[in-house]
Amino acid sequence: MSGASAARDAQLREGLRELYESVDRAVADAAPVCEISGRCCRFQEYGHRLYISRPEAEILLETGLPAETVIDDGLCPFQRERLCTARERRPLGCRIFFCDPNYTEQMETLSEQSIARLKQLHLEYEIDWEYGPLHEFLREYVAARASSGDIEDGTPPR
């Protein structure tokens, strides 16, 4: 990555962190109910998938994966005992999604607005838009760690 492109990347991430803060404020104002069932992060059980962008994946994986992670499409490896262990780094979808039926309309609006802002940041900093299921980014991360020699004995990376 060139110096200019690294600088743009850093600026986009800064914009994304600001977006996270503004989304957190909007969600706090909407005050959806969470019963801490943890089902929303157990995708197979809930029947949905989490889609994220590359910069969100990079922030989420800044400190690696939890110890002894086994990549499983049905759940998020960051959930432990029904709680998120990556709260500060979690992507937009995790910040916005709540299963409270009284919040559905606000959730859809907030989701559309935040994705639009994220796309705008990509345009502003001339960064390609890459968006896909969480597990594609997790697998790519594991493969990159393995090919860089960080994993020598088949142990999942941290």
Ligand code: SF4
């Ligand atoms: S990052 Fe956290 S909130 Fe998002 S799916 Fe994983 S455990 Fe759930």
